[in-house]
Amino acid sequence: MIPLETAIAEGLLYLVPEPRSPHGVDIAPRGDYITVSGKLDPHTTVYGFDRILKAIDAKNFEGKDRYGIPVLKFDAVVAGKVEVGAGPLHTQYDNQGNAYTSLYLESAVAKWTLGEPYHAAADAFKLVDKVSIHYNIGHLATAQGDTMDPQGKYLVAMNKWSIDRHTNVGPLHPQNFQLIVISGQKMELLADMPIGFGEPHYAQMVKADVIKAHEVYEPGVSAASNQKNPDAIAGEKDARIVRRPGVVEVWMNVIRSHFTPDVITAKVGDRVIVHLTNSEQTADATHGFAVPTKNVMVSLDPGETTTVQFVVDRPGTYSYYCTEFCSALHLEMQGWLIVEK
Numbered sequence: 001m002i003p004l005e006t007a008i009a010e011g012l013l014y015l016v017p018e019p020r021s022p023h024g025v026d027i028a029p030r031g032d033y034i035t036v037s038g039k040l041d042p043h044t045t046v047y048g049f050d051r052i053l054k055a056i057d058a059k060n061f062e063g064k065d066r067y068g069i070p071v072l073k074f075d076a077v078v079a080g081k082v083e084v085g086a087g088p089l090h091t092q093y094d095n096q097g098n099a100y101t102s103l104y105l106e107s108a109v110a111k112w113t114l115g116e117p118y119h120a121a122a123d124a125f126k127l128v129d130k131v132s133i134h135y136n137i138g139h140l141a142t143a144q145g146d147t148m149d150p151q152g153k154y155l156v157a158m159n160k161w162s163i164d165r166h167t168n169v170g171p172l173h174p175q176n177f178q179l180i181v182i183s184g185q186k187m188e189l190l191a192d193m194p195i196g197f198g199e200p201h202y203a204q205m206v207k208a209d210v211i212k213a214h215e216v217y218e219p220g221v222s223a224a225s226n227q228k229n230p231d232a233i234a235g236e237k238d239a240r241i242v243r244r245p246g247v248v249e250v251w252m253n254v255i256r257s258h259f260t261p262d263v264i265t266a267k268v269g270d271r272v273i274v275h276l277t278n279s280e281q282t283a284d285a286t287h288g289f290a291v292p293t294k295n296v297m298v299s300l301d302p303g304e305t306t307t308v309q310f311v312v313d314r315p316g317t318y319s320y321y322c323t324e325f326c327s328a329l330h331l332e333m334q335g336w337l338i339v340e341k
């Protein structure tokens with residue numbers, strides 16, 4: 001942690017007097033502009049990063065705040081102001097030097113131009129277009145619009161409410177996402193989509209080839225820690241049960257569609273520790289392991305290893321079974337835990 005005094009002494013922290021209730025602060029793709037939207041001010045303020053650095057070098061301050069943080073002169077650091085409309089919140093960018101600001105009160109998205117080098121001074125910081133969206137837009141996302149490599153083409157308006165827009169399924173309605181085409185000069189609404197979770201916040205839209213998901217875990221890797229645990233791995237051949245006083249430790253293999261071992265015996269009072277390895281190498285071949293009376297239910301992705309443990313306190317015969325519909329023999333994928341007195 002950097003203490004406030006150190007930040008001030010080392011020249012790391014400066015303030016700027018933004019007009020009204022600043023909300024979203026969004027950096028342009030090349031890091032040259034900082035867009036601040038003022039929620040209660042119909043303008044978006046665009047600060048030039050080079051102007052900020054120059055003002056710091058020239059000690060162009062209008063004073064200090066009560067903690068001693070230098071306050072930069074507003075006029076010295078502002079590159080432009082754009083009258084975007086009522087209730088500006090967040091801004092995203094495209095690959096043509098345009099910015100897109102969500103307008104919460106007005107329920108719209110404003111498109112406007114950045115300054116040099118994207119647009120000549122005469123065309124800079126001008127409102128270009130506005131598109132009405134359905135209702136209560138908060139955040140918005142353009143394709144890679146938060147990165148150094150924005151793609152343009154599409155924008156998603158993340159609307160917090162969806163009043164009357166989709167089939168009513170209860171008091172809580174889905175959020176309404178609206179897809180807008182931004183490849184032309186004018187924005188165009190393409191589609192609505194209900195999304196069934198709480199208020200959408202920062203989200204990223206990236207090209208599919210940016211996502212390099214691994215489909216199968218390297219055997220023995222735990223999804224929880226993303227670490228390999230060689231001591232917990234069990235293939236079908238080395239699956240085993242090891243007993244010591246008060247403990248039954250099981251190395252269990254899981255593959256379509258059986259558990260090895262499929263019978264475990266224990267004594268009342270024993271702690272049962274089960275290391276489970278799903279040794280599937282087929283993407284999507286997930287298995288589960290549930291021991292209902294012990295409140296145990298885990299999901300194992302292909303290759304994954306995980307450990308569960310519980311104490312058996314009553315004699316009886318308990319089933320454990322797979323909870324994923326893994327094959328035609330899924331219903332056979334079960335075993336028995338026999339607890340003796």
Ligand SMILES: [Cu+2]
Nearest residue numbers: 287322326333
């Ligand atoms: Cu299964």
